[in-house]
Amino acid sequence: MAEQYDVKPESGKAARRFFRSQLFVTPPYPTRSFAGETVIVTGANSGLGFEAARHFYRLGCAKLIIAVRTISKGNSAKQNIVQSVPQRTDGGKVIQVWPLDLTDTKSTLAFASRVKSELGRLDHFVANAGITVGDKFTLVEGVESTIQVNVLSTLLLALSILPKLRDTKEQFPASDPHLAIVSSEVHRFTAFPERNESDLYAALNDKKTAKMGDRSVYLIRFRWEF
Amino acid sequence: MSRTAAARSNLPHVTITLVNPGLCKTNLQGDAAGAMKVMMAITQFLIARSTEKGSRTLVAGVTAGPESNGEFMSDGKNQEVEPWIYTEAGKKIQTKVFDQTMKILEKREPGIGASVCL
Numbered sequence: 056m057a058e059q060y061d062v063k064p065e066s067g068k069a070a071r072r073f074f075r076s077q078l079f080v081t082p083p084y085p086t087r088s089f090a091g092e093t094v095i096v097t098g099a100n101s102g103l104g105f106e107a108a109r110h111f112y113r114l115g116c117a118k119l120i121i122a123v124r125t126i127s128k129g130n131s132a133k134q135n136i137v138q139s140v141p142q143r144t145d146g147g148k149v150i151q152v153w154p155l156d157l158t159d160t161k162s163t164l165a166f167a168s169r170v171k172s173e174l175g176r177l178d179h180f181v182a183n184a185g186i187t188v189g190d191k192f193t194l195v196e197g198v199e200s201t202i203q204v205n206v207l208s209t210l211l212l213a214l215s216i217l218p219k220l221r222d223t224k225e226q227f228p229a230s231d232p233h234l235a236i237v238s239s240e241v242h243r244f245t246a247f248p249e250r251n252e253s254d255l256y257a258a259l260n261d262k263k264t265a266k267m268g269d270r271s272v273y274l275i276r277f278r279w280e281f
Numbered sequence: 282m283s284r285t286a287a288a289r290s291n292l293p294h295v296t297i298t299l300v301n302p303g304l305c306k307t308n309l310q311g312d313a314a315g316a317m318k319v320m321m322a323i324t325q326f327l328i329a330r331s332t333e334k335g336s337r338t339l340v341a342g343v344t345a346g347p348e349s350n351g352e353f354m355s356d357g358k359n360q361e362v363e364p365w366i367y368t369e370a371g372k373k374i375q376t377k378v379f380d381q382t383m384k385i386l387e388k389r390e391p392g393i394g395a396s397v398c399l
Contacts, residue, residue: 060370064363076303077328082337082357087344094343102307106336160389179343189317211386217295217397224293231296235342238299238353250374255381 057253089116092230093176096121097155097212098184100128103237107181109136112143112150118174122155122166122184129153157184157208158195167215176223180216182209182236192262199260209236292398294350300342301355304328305335 094111098104099121111119123129129152137146153169156162170177185205193200198207213234220232252258306329341357352359365371386393 058373060374062365062370062374064365069363073304074328076356077330080356081330081334082341085337085340085344087340096339102332103302103305103336103339106333107339109333110336110340164390181339181343183339206382207385207389210382211389211393214386214393214397214399215390220295221293224295232294233343233345234295234297235300235339236298237339237342238301250377255378256385 057251059251062250085110085114087114089114089178091117092178093118093174094120094179094181095170095177095216096181096183097123097157099123100125100132104181104183105132105136107183108132108150109139111179112136112146113140115143117149119150120170120174121150121152123152124154124156126152126154155184155212157204157212158200160196160208160211163208163212164215167212170216171219174219176227176230177216177219177232178223178230179233179235180213180220182213182234185209185237194260194262197260198256199262202256202259294347296345296347296350298342298345298349298351299353300338301353301360302335302338303330303356305330306332307335 089111094108094116096104096108096111096119099108100123104121108119108121121129121132123132133146133150133152136150137143140146143149153166154162155166186201188201195203213236217234220234223230224232249255249258258264304325306325338354338357342354345352345354349359353362354360361367366375383394383399
C-alpha cells in the first residue's frame with residue numbers, strides 16, 4: 056500500500072481569511088506600462104482573462120494574444136477591448152486571436168509551437184483558462200476533464216512556452232518575463248483525497264471514486280525551484 | 282537533483298507566480314445546477330468581486346518582483362499556501378504529484394522536462 060499522509064486543511068482560518076479579503080481588500084488599479092511587450096492571456100474571451108487582456112491593452116502592450124476555444128468569441132472580445140480604449144488606434148494590429156483547446160493535447164502543443172515560431176518575443180504568459188463542471192464526470196483522452204484542462208494541459212503549455220520566456224530575457228535584457236498561473240484559495244478547503252493512492256492519476260480518473268466536490272478548482276500546487 | 286538545480290540557477294530569470302483572484306463574478310461557476318446554483322448566485326451577489334477587480338490580480342501576477350517567484354499570490358501580494366503543504370507529508374505529496382505529473386507530460390511532449398531543466 057502506498058505511504059499514507061495525514062493532512063489537515065485549516066478550513067476555519069481559510070474561510071475567515073477569504074471573507075476578510077472579499078469584503079475589505081481591493082487590489083489596486085494597474086498602472087505599470089507594458090509598452091514594447093508581448094503578452095498572452097488564455098481563456099480571454101470572457102471573465103478574468105478578458106478583463107486582464109483589457110488592462111494589458113490599455114497599458115500599451117505591443118502585442119496581445121487572446122487564446123480562446125471559439126474564435127468568434129475571441130473576436131468579439133477583441134472588438135470590445137479595442138472600443139473601450141479609445142486612446143489607442145492600433146488594436147487591429149496589436150491584438151491577435153489564436154485558437155486553443157486545452158481538452159486536446161494536439162491543440163495545446165500546436166499553440167506552444169506557434170508561440171515559439173511566430174513570436175519574436177514573449178514577455179508575459181497568463182495561464183487563466185480553466186473549467187469547472189460541478190458533479191459531471193467526463194473523460195477526455197482518458198483523463199477526467201477538469202484535471203485535463205486545469206492541470207495537465209495548463210502545465211504542459213506553461214512548461215512548453217517557458218523556454219520562450221527565458222529566450223526573451225536573454226535577447227532583451229530589459230525584459231522581466233513572467234509566467235502567471237491562475238489558481239485559487241479554494242485549495243485551502245480540500246485535503247486532496249487522492250493523495251494516499253499510489254497512482255494519483257488512476258484515482259483521479261476513476262469515475263467510481265471521484266470526489267468531484269474537491270475538484271471545483273483543482274490546481275495542484277507545485278513548488279519548483281525556478 | 283542538485284545538478285539540475287545549479288543549471289537552473291544559471292538560466293535567464295523568469296518569475297513564476299500562482300495567482301489567486303478571489304471569488305469573482307465570472308462564468309466559472311456556470312455549470313452548477315439546482316440548489317447549488319442558487320447558493321452560488323447569492324454568494325456571488327453578496328461578496329464576489331467584480332470581474333475587473335479580480336483581473337487586477339492577474340496583472341499583478343505578471344508585474345510581481347523576484348521575491349514572488351514560485352509564490353502563491355492573493356490580492357496581489359505573496360501569501361502562504363495551506364499549511365499542510367509545508368509539512369513533511371506535504372513535501373512528499375508534492376514530490377509524488379510532481380513525479381507522476383511529469384511522467385504524463387513527458388509522454389505528451391517527450392523532452393519537456395529537459396527543455397526547462399527539470
